[in-house]
Amino acid sequence: xxxxxxxxxxxxxxxxxxxxxxxxxxxxxxxxxxxxxxxxxxxxxxxxxxxxxxxxxxxxxxxxxxxxxxxxxxxxxxxxxxxxxxxxxxxxxxxxxxxxxxxxxxxxxxxxxxxxxxxxxxxxxxxxxxxxxxxxxxxxxxxxxxxxxxxxxxxxxxxxxxxxxxxxxxxxxxxxxxxxxxxxxxxxxxxxxxxxxxxxxxxxxxxxxxxxxxxxxxxxxxxxxxxxxxxxxxxxxxxxxxxxxxxxxxxxxxxxxxxxx
Amino acid sequence: xxxxxxxxxxxxxxxxxxxxxxxxxxxxxxxxxxxxxxxxxxxxxxxxxxxxxxxxxxxxxxxxxxxxxxxxxxxxxxxxxxxxxxxxxxxxxxxxxxxxxxxxxxxxxxxxxxxxxxxxxxxxxxxxxxxxxxxxxxxxxxxxxxxxxxxxxxxxxxxxxxxxxxxxxxxxxxxxxxxxxxxxxxxxxxxxxxxxxxxxxxxxxxxxxxxxxxxxxxxxxxxxxxxxxxxxxxxxxxxxxxxxxxxxxxxxxxxxxxxxxxxxxxxxxxxxxxxxxxxxxxxxxxxxxxxxx
Numbered sequence: 001x002x003x004x005x006x007x008x009x010x011x012x013x014x015x016x017x018x019x020x021x022x023x024x025x026x027x028x029x030x031x032x033x034x035x036x037x038x039x040x041x042x043x044x045x046x047x048x049x050x051x052x053x054x055x056x057x058x059x060x061x062x063x064x065x066x067x068x069x070x071x072x073x074x075x076x077x078x079x080x081x082x083x084x085x086x087x088x089x090x091x092x093x094x095x096x097x098x099x100x101x102x103x104x105x106x107x108x109x110x111x112x113x114x115x116x117x118x119x120x121x122x123x124x125x126x127x128x129x130x131x132x133x134x135x136x137x138x139x140x141x142x143x144x145x146x147x148x149x150x151x152x153x154x155x156x157x158x159x160x161x162x163x164x165x166x167x168x169x170x171x172x173x174x175x176x177x178x179x180x181x182x183x184x185x186x187x188x189x190x191x192x193x194x195x196x197x198x199x200x201x202x203x204x205x206x207x208x209x210x211x212x213x214x215x216x217x218x219x220x221x222x223x224x225x226x227x228x229x230x231x232x233x234x235x236x237x238x239x240x241x242x243x244x245x246x247x248x249x250x251x252x253x254x255x256x257x258x259x260x261x
Numbered sequence: 262x263x264x265x266x267x268x269x270x271x272x273x274x275x276x277x278x279x280x281x282x283x284x285x286x287x288x289x290x291x292x293x294x295x296x297x298x299x300x301x302x303x304x305x306x307x308x309x310x311x312x313x314x315x316x317x318x319x320x321x322x323x324x325x326x327x328x329x330x331x332x333x334x335x336x337x338x339x340x341x342x343x344x345x346x347x348x349x350x351x352x353x354x355x356x357x358x359x360x361x362x363x364x365x366x367x368x369x370x371x372x373x374x375x376x377x378x379x380x381x382x383x384x385x386x387x388x389x390x391x392x393x394x395x396x397x398x399x400x401x402x403x404x405x406x407x408x409x410x411x412x413x414x415x416x417x418x419x420x421x422x423x424x425x426x427x428x429x430x431x432x433x434x435x436x437x438x439x440x441x442x443x444x445x446x447x448x449x450x451x452x453x454x455x456x457x458x459x460x461x462x463x464x465x466x467x468x469x470x471x472x473x474x475x476x477x478x479x480x481x482x483x484x485x486x487x488x489x490x491x492x493x494x495x496x497x498x499x500x501x502x503x504x505x506x507x508x509x510x511x512x513x514x515x516x517x518x519x520x521x522x523x524x525x526x527x528x529x530x531x532x533x534x535x536x537x538x539x540x541x542x543x544x545x546x547x548x549x550x551x552x553x554x
Contacts, residue, residue, distance in 0.1 A: 003382070004377075004378070004382050004383055005334040007378065007413075008333065008334055008363060008366055008375075009366070011375055011376075012366040012367075012369070012371065015371055015373065015375070016369070025414075026378075026413050026415045027412075027413060028411060028412045028413065028414050029409075029410055029411035029412060029480060030478055030481035030484065030486070031480055031481050031482075032479070032480040033480060034480075035478075035479040035480040036410040036448075036478075036479075036486070037410075037411060038479070039410050039486075039488060040373050040375060043373050044371055044372055044373050047372050047373070048372055080370065080371060080372075081369070081370040082368060082370060083328070083338070083340075083341060083370055084301045084328020084329075084338070084341055084365075084370050084372075085301050085304045085305040085328070085341075085344075086301065086372065087301075087305035087306050088305045124305075124307060124309065125307055125308065126307040126308050126311050153307065194308075196308060
């Protein structure tokens, strides 16, 4: 008789991999219980494929639903979710999709799907109360350079080698022409959203590097150094005040205080 | 420490609150006595959680977990359970429940409620996990009978005996999903009324009703199997079984579940009204059960 651990292993193989060969005769239900087990396999696949479909409608628009479904079927077989929160499932799908299709055929596919993933994530974020510029008025400049900023949760930064923001806007506004020329161009995108809404903005390279470093909780001085490497004309003072006035900043962590404000 | 909600779950039928209805419910506050959520839909969705916190001011909320895998040999996902606890602490649920099933394996979540053999090994494992769940959540846990398509000829006890023994060992109570009773009895060939009659009356804390979908049974040519889709109205034989359950258990919090092909919220409210009518009519004939339990 199989142990419970062995039983669960073969059910897992049947549900995820579709491998019913090793199923022992202890299963009961109808004349062929293995076919009953297929109900669980079908549910596993269809529910997760539906989740992928829901999260990547623009990618499906680009590829066609049959192809997206085919890729999603393989994705859910190879990459079962790690947690019960299906809202978190699918972050690796863009990279998988690119490999599945072959990167050369649609070279911007991975970035486009990543952009769509980010849109979905920022749209369910909730903006928090912001810090005003006054909060920094008494901070010494050296202290400020060592300070890290906490930004709103609904922010993502994506560098792509194709102008994907334009392509995404065609989908979102349902204004796709019959032909759309797409030429390689570096774009540095900021995706910002809250409470169901979102927008995509292009930044210049230095601003992008600065904000992305700030989002990663690098000190302002470190973020500024990286930004200056990306663009010699970068103005850290202007970039900082733009962030604060734009309602991006919700808190700080400074080395001497060691905590959050 | 066990936390008790300051609220009581009303005896009238509530409905499952799913994300497609959340904004509507938050905006219009429809007349329904209580709502049940799947916490897994809210844990990774701050905007939905924010709306839920608004909604909970006007409705008692029950938390029905779908991802707490009490039957997995690999153990409970503590990180997930702590997230459920955090949400529960915010919304002060009137009931917390989950399934007699397993759904995780070696770090993978299989997104389904998978069957268990009923024997002493499984019993010890599930009992230990339910105690952990109750400890971490800090609240009593209601365990729901599964919807089944297969069983195990290695089982040494019936599902009823298994559930009753879990109640004895852990102090948990039971959520009787009347539709699951009907569906499993049909699929595995036993009597649904006898199953209801075998459940311990004093340990039933909640009833569920949901729709199923009949299909041709590929395991048995010419036969029909019932799939627990939660994608349809409640079937007539289930309403009859529900009346029997109400006769046996008295008035219990009853919840309408509809999770797929979700209709307008009004359709759920109509099913809840029907549950109230069935319960009211049944209890009128059974005066000893006229007070909510």
